[in-house]
Amino acid sequence: MQTELNLDDVFAALADSTRRSILSRLADGPASVNEIAAPFEISQPAVSRHLRVLERAGLIERDIDKQRRPARLKAENMAAAVDWLAE
Template sequence: MNGGDAEVRLDRAFTALADPVRRAMVARLSRGPATVNELAEPFAITKQAVSKHIQVLEHAGLVTRTRDAQRRPVHLEAAALEELTSWIDGYRLDAERNYRRLDALLGQLPPESETKGKTR
């Protein structure tokens, strides 16, 4: 996949996760598959609204549905979450490197007690 495809996947995933109901669904699915009814339980919304939220998560590649006899459980796609985590980690590592460089630079400055009382 090229960089453009990755950007589209990231945009869809972050857009899907911007909604608190969908984040709660992802949190629930992190414990294992669930049906639409099970996902709907904690929310005061219709099952139709829950299904629409699931469709958004599916479109973003964050969940899939399978067929198990009469059940259609929803499963979390760990690989999609790993892609998000990797993207975030890249920026976190950059920030940490910058802070380490700043710490090293500040460590080269003379202690404040040595600079007090000196005139410029």
């Protein structure tokens, strides 16, 4: 678990429109790579790479559910970035 949010990583992750779209999808609830990749014209491995960037930035978490690793939004870290912008 990340104890301190690195805003450089957060804003670097948010700089990509595909990653922002993935976060919008995850705001509706947890999803697998297949579920996230469906509306995009990119491969599942590319989605996995985007998820790794978002996870390193602390914006999502990946759970282990049998053979799936659903991703879910870490809303508290998104809120911390918004709070920083509001300062």
